[in-house]
Amino acid sequence: MTEYLVLRNARIDGALRHVHITDGMITAIEPASDLDDSRDVPASAATLDLAGRVVRPPFVNAHAHLDKTFWSMPWQPHLPGATIRQCIDRERSIRAAATEPQLPRSLALATRMIEAGVGVIRSHIDVDTLVGLGGVETLVQVREKLAGLVDLQLVAFPQSGIRADPGVADLMDEAMRSGVDVVGGLDPHGIDGDVDGHLDVVFGLAEKYHAPIDIHLHDEGPDGLAEIAQICERTIVSGMQGNVTISHAYALGSATSDAVAPVIARLAEAGICIMTDGPVGMTPPVLRLHAAGVPVISGSDGIRDAWSPYGVPAMAPIATQLAYQSRMYDDADFELVADIVSIHGSRVVGVDGHGLEVGCRGDLNVFDATAVAEIVAESISPTLVLRGGRVVPPGPSSWPPLPVTDLAAVGVAPH
């Protein structure tokens, strides 16, 4: 039997609409003012009146590190490292000492993301001579277990460098044959001290496997800007326009406006995308990039791992941070950020059927909000998450329930 759901009075692009979902696909979106009998709806159809709540396509977390999270473990105090190199070494020592399997933690974090309205995740996976392909094997399992709930795209990420950790190039090659989708990279100058050598491997693998590229670039200052220019050159020469992402790109956020201008123009020519989560003091100029035609996407980055104590599975707080760090204040800018954490990401990751249009999947987030801007300004997560027209129930808490109903209560004023 056909599964038919009608979402009545959904607020989409500022107007009230009825959304029809048939067997998991959006089959009609009509103005709420239309007569109710304008469509043939089977008697068995389920109906839900959203009462004017905002409806959006799923969040896209275009930069996660599911393979290294401590999620579902007790709080781990952060041990700061002064340099990227120190952070890498510290993480390696933590990993060498780890005895518990990673799979349950990665699975728990991805599940929390889904419950918070994330429908697409691009996760980097460490590939180095310490962990080998262990992370790849774990994340391939996560992808299989969560198929149908989330589109999980995997990136082979050389966390310990490529030239700096001999053997990584071969491991990345093997990763690409083992189910990984995207070739990663990391600070060709800062970590490998060999920009050409690093990019030879990255672009070589991308060509060999017809795969996109996503390069972490923390390097700041003239070195960082020069690396961006070199990545642009390589992208154009190899015809990879539209298939290369630079993640973080701190150099764009910390350099002067004048120094950044020609780099932005070159990024636009090369069709390169910038991923940022709005880091303090190093957020690339989102509005300038967007105006120049450079796609901007966003993601959580690491969550509860050795790199940072910050991070949550929901994307709404990341949208707020990105907007706030970019000093955005008006609704048009907030709506841009809402697209950055959703449809911009889905285009770059390359997901079919993501959107609020007829023919798209019945994957929707419903918010207790009257405007899209409100979601971004106030970090509002969805009150209802649908996947294929079905409800994603909120997960159980990891804490035992508190039977507070037996206790005396104080009154509060009515709302």
Add this chain to the structure above:
Amino acid sequence: MTEYLVLRNARIDGALRHVHITDGMITAIEPASDLDDSRDVPASAATLDLAGRVVRPPFVNAHAHLDKTFWSMPWQPHLPGATIRQCIDRERSIRAAATEPQLPRSLALATRMIEAGVGVIRSHIDVDTLVGLGGVETLVQVREKLAGLVDLQLVAFPQSGIRADPGVADLMDEAMRSGVDVVGGLDPHGIDGDVDGHLDVVFGLAEKYHAPIDIHLHDEGPDGLAEIAQICERTIVSGMQGNVTISHAYALGSATSDAVAPVIARLAEAGICIMTDGPVGMTPPVLRLHAAGVPVISGSDGIRDAWSPYGVPAMAPIATQLAYQSRMYDDADFELVADIVSIHGSRVVGVDGHGLEVGCRGDLNVFDATAVAEIVAESISPTLVLRGGRVVPPGPSSWPPLPVTDLAAVGVAPH
């Protein structure tokens, strides 16, 4: 009959404890390892096993503007203003056009704060020749209606200036006789162009009514630093040490480290407190201030008003923002921020019985967290709020319920 509540296995300062609350007061805190019969607990006592959840005293929102919120109204797109003066003029025109009463909005916002674990609020109230004492009358009503649930301290705030809006000095005097607790001020140079004249009124009223002072200072650069120095002088001369707060103090956040050093030393001598919510690019140096003995407190600032589209009633996201903007990464710093948004604020506002000690009120927040640092790093709001040993129930949503239980559901992986 005595009302007796035992909270078992509460995590306090890293250790598990049993907390006994009798008739609304904390009467014992004992190690969880102690024998259960070490105290006489009446058979009628209620018991709640917190299973190791972190327990903290209530949040303190030491800088709110309850009188001007649009809370509970549909989303209001923000209209940016380039200068403080433009923002003031824009707000005045919005207010002049407003027809609905403010009381329900202010009450709804304060109630949401209480439900999110806030136990103490210092709210500024605009006093100028347009609104007169209308805001004061509204907030005095809010304070009465929420007595027992929140300690609400009121500040007479000259939002349109004092010299710049003749008549305000008299209105502030009248406000102090009408139930207001604290004398406010605003950018003596930037708004009034008359630092001495502005401070004459502020310190004069404080002396007349034996009231504390809380001055908004957005002025940056040398002017802002000079104003801070002048406020220090006035404070020492008038013996007001320990009773003066400077809110925002952007000058401390945007000036060079060298320029700020002598100002911090002088603030410590004058016993002046700094209030900050961690604004991007203008956050005062929290760790340096704390190390110098300058108390730091925090608050929400405006929430959904003409000044900013950002802001939420919960204090946990503000703690996260303050820590993140201050580039804090380790647990000791997160614990400092947890104190800033709680006990530091209660000391400055001057609330009795606020704390996790025998003899304090049974006002507690219970968090689904294993460490205090986790609350700050991940913006965790309390899962249970107690006031006087009784439960504060979560308020009803302003949205009609969604009867989703009738819909088909997808499975998600176990946690």
